[in-house]
Amino acid sequence: MKQMYNLILACLLVVLLSACGKQVGSDSSADKVSEQYEQTESAETTEQAEQEPQGGDHTVTGDISFNFETKTVLLNSGYEMPIHGIGTYSLTGDTCTASVTAALNSGVRLIDTAYMYHNEESVGEAVRNSGIPREEIFVITKLYPNQFDHAEAAIEEALTKLDIEYIDMMLLHHPGTGDVEAYLAMEKAVADGKIRSLGLSNWYVEELEEFLPQINITPALVQNEIHPYYQENDVIPYIHSLGIVVQGWYPLGGRGYTAELLGNEVISEIAAAHGKSSAQVILRWNLQKGVVVIPGSSNPDHIQENTELFDFELTEEEMERIDALDRGEKHDWY
Numbered sequence: 001m002k003q004m005y006n007l008i009l010a011c012l013l014v015v016l017l018s019a020c021g022k023q024v025g026s027d028s029s030a031d032k033v034s035e036q037y038e039q040t041e042s043a044e045t046t047e048q049a050e051q052e053p054q055g056g057d058h059t060v061t062g063d064i065s066f067n068f069e070t071k072t073v074l075l076n077s078g079y080e081m082p083i084h085g086i087g088t089y090s091l092t093g094d095t096c097t098a099s100v101t102a103a104l105n106s107g108v109r110l111i112d113t114a115y116m117y118h119n120e121e122s123v124g125e126a127v128r129n130s131g132i133p134r135e136e137i138f139v140i141t142k143l144y145p146n147q148f149d150h151a152e153a154a155i156e157e158a159l160t161k162l163d164i165e166y167i168d169m170m171l172l173h174h175p176g177t178g179d180v181e182a183y184l185a186m187e188k189a190v191a192d193g194k195i196r197s198l199g200l201s202n203w204y205v206e207e208l209e210e211f212l213p214q215i216n217i218t219p220a221l222v223q224n225e226i227h228p229y230y231q232e233n234d235v236i237p238y239i240h241s242l243g244i245v246v247q248g249w250y251p252l253g254g255r256g257y258t259a260e261l262l263g264n265e266v267i268s269e270i271a272a273a274h275g276k277s278s279a280q281v282i283l284r285w286n287l288q289k290g291v292v293v294i295p296g297s298s299n300p301d302h303i304q305e306n307t308e309l310f311d312f313e314l315t316e317e318e319m320e321r322i323d324a325l326d327r328g329e330k331h332d333w334y
């Protein structure tokens with residue numbers, strides 16, 4: 001009887017133990033399933049990331065404050081860019097080459113061009129003939145909306161016209177049909193080593209909010225109209241908050257408007273107090289607001305003058321006086 005009892009007890013123990021073993025086994029296989037699921041999911045995520053934009057991570061990653069010693073800013077792409085340069089809108093042919101050459105001789109290392117300025121060849125010629133190491137010069141060019149539907153070929157065209165090995169930065173000139181696809185083509189050119197940094201031009205808060213979730217590489221820079229009569233004081237802090245550098249076009253108001261702006265009483269008064277020109281005061285005001293300047297000029301004296309921005313500083317009160325000149329007055333239609 002006792003033997004029988006022991007046998008039943010032993011059987012019960014075995015059943016109990018095997019039940020426990022199954023439980024452990026089922027737990028571990030559940031772990032394996034979830035691991036496999038995670039692996040499949042992450043594999044899909046990687047695949048998707050390669051195939052289609054996932055909105056990227058547009059959180060701020062670095063400090064984009066200007067270094068007034070080196071006269072540069074560190075872009076979110078990891079490249080350093082000068083904070084003052086020359087713009088080449090409306091400069092073509094020999095005038096463009098001579099202006100860019102004068103700028104390079106004056107120590108300017110940032111040049112802004114565009115497909116639409118019809119001068120990429122002239123800019124490239126000045127860069128190649130300068131004798132300055134390529135790495136020390138930063139060239140920005142832009143794709144125009146009529147190129148967005150064949151962006152890959154348009155990038156090749158810019159590389160050929162500039163003929164300077166690579167493009168430091170390429171911008172989309174304006175929002176337009178196919179801009180996301182064009183930007184993705186620029187992202188591919190970054191991966192291929194043809195372009196180093198990307199950016200946008202004429203993108204404001206709403207446009208950025210809509211655009212950014214559709215792309216992977218956060219733009220390093222946004223180039224918009226900014227001068228004392230059109231200050232974008234609501235847009236600049238928003239762009240900065242994304243870790244994106246702001247660059248101003250028409251810093252002196254643009255051709256046809258410069259005389260009035262440079263003759264402004266407040267600006268002239270501040271200029272006289274510092275022994276500087278009105279142009280230098282406006283450019284310095286931009287820099288102190290964290291806005292990169294690219295004044296356009298074909299006059300070597302003006303080009304030189306526009307580089308002498310680092311031997312004086314505007315006081316807080318002077319900055320506020322210029323801030324108060326804002327009229328929300330655009331000098332172009334876009």
Ligand SMILES: NC(=O)c1ccc[n+]([C@@H]2O[C@H](COP(=O)([O-])OP(=O)(O)OC[C@H]3O[C@@H](n4cnc5c(N)ncnc54)[C@H](OP(=O)(O)O)[C@@H]3O)[C@@H](O)[C@H]2O)c1
Nearest residue numbers: 087088089249250251252253254279295296297298299302
């Ligand atoms: N992304 C866009 O949509 C867009 C649009 C417009 C412009 N941009 C870019 O922004 C750059 C700047 O704009 P911008 O060149 O049209 O206009 P700007 O820089 O505001 O003004 C250029 C005018 O200012 C004069 N100037 C330059 N320096 C001067 C100085 N120190 N004293 C007196 N006058 C001076 C120039 O004449 P002199 O030749 O006689 O010096 C020229 O007439 C363009 O060249 C282009 O690269 C971009």
